[in-house]
Amino acid sequence: MDFEILKQECLACRKCGLCETRTNVVFGMGVPTAEVMFIGEGPGQNEDEQGLPFVGRSGKLLDQYLEAVDLYRDKNIFIANIVKCRPPQNRDPLPEEREACLPWLREQFRIIRPKIVVCLGRIAAQQLIRPDLSVTKEHGQFFEKNGVQFMATLHPAALLRNPRQKPMAFEDFVALREKINQICDHTY
Numbered sequence: 001m002d003f004e005i006l007k008q009e010c011l012a013c014r015k016c017g018l019c020e021t022r023t024n025v026v027f028g029m030g031v032p033t034a035e036v037m038f039i040g041e042g043p044g045q046n047e048d049e050q051g052l053p054f055v056g057r058s059g060k061l062l063d064q065y066l067e068a069v070d071l072y073r074d075k076n077i078f079i080a081n082i083v084k085c086r087p088p089q090n091r092d093p094l095p096e097e098r099e100a101c102l103p104w105l106r107e108q109f110r111i112i113r114p115k116i117v118v119c120l121g122r123i124a125a126q127q128l129i130r131p132d133l134s135v136t137k138e139h140g141q142f143f144e145k146n147g148v149q150f151m152a153t154l155h156p157a158a159l160l161r162n163p164r165q166k167p168m169a170f171e172d173f174v175a176l177r178e179k180i181n182q183i184c185d186h187t188y
């Protein structure tokens with residue numbers, strides 16, 4: 001299926017209760033040919049209002065880390081979330097909401113075919129890498145699954161709450177740059 005058709009279908013989704021309270025579906029943004037994908041948890045208030053991922057304070061911080069390793073949303077990556085609609089009061093997405101939403105992400109993976117997937121925070125990491133993964137202990141490590149390299153790093157919102165963790169996240173982006181240099185063809 002074509003990426004634009006997938007997007008239009010996703011924007012009309014009513015497969016879980018979050019459709020009742022959302023303002024906009026946040027399908028994701030970036031280039032559909034990206035070799036590197038970033039996956040967050042779900043839209044917050046700013047994202048819900050604008051229909052774009054990571055556009056609030058944590059998004060600004062994410063952009064700084066991305067820029068530090070020459071990654072840009074409009075150039076060489078794609079950013080999406082586990083759930084495409086905002087959970088009320090920013091609560092964790094419920095298991096049934098994730099289950100309902102995951103087919104959209106699977107289709108995004110199928111079309112984009114990333115070589116590297118970076119999970120931003122616990123929810124994405126436990127959903128996509130391993131249910132008992134500890135982001136604090138295992139951030140920056142690469143896990144191979146079906147020929148794709150997965151890595152977890154700290155969620156930028158966690159870094160805003162706890163700035164002492166920022167150097168840990170920076171190391172992860174440096175490791176990411178090395179991995180890109182090793183296995184990607186056209187990211188840099």
Ligand code: URA
Pocket residue numbers: 026040041042043044047052053054055058081120157
């Ligand atoms: N936090 C997320 O996990 N995703 C967003 O899109 C914004 C904030």
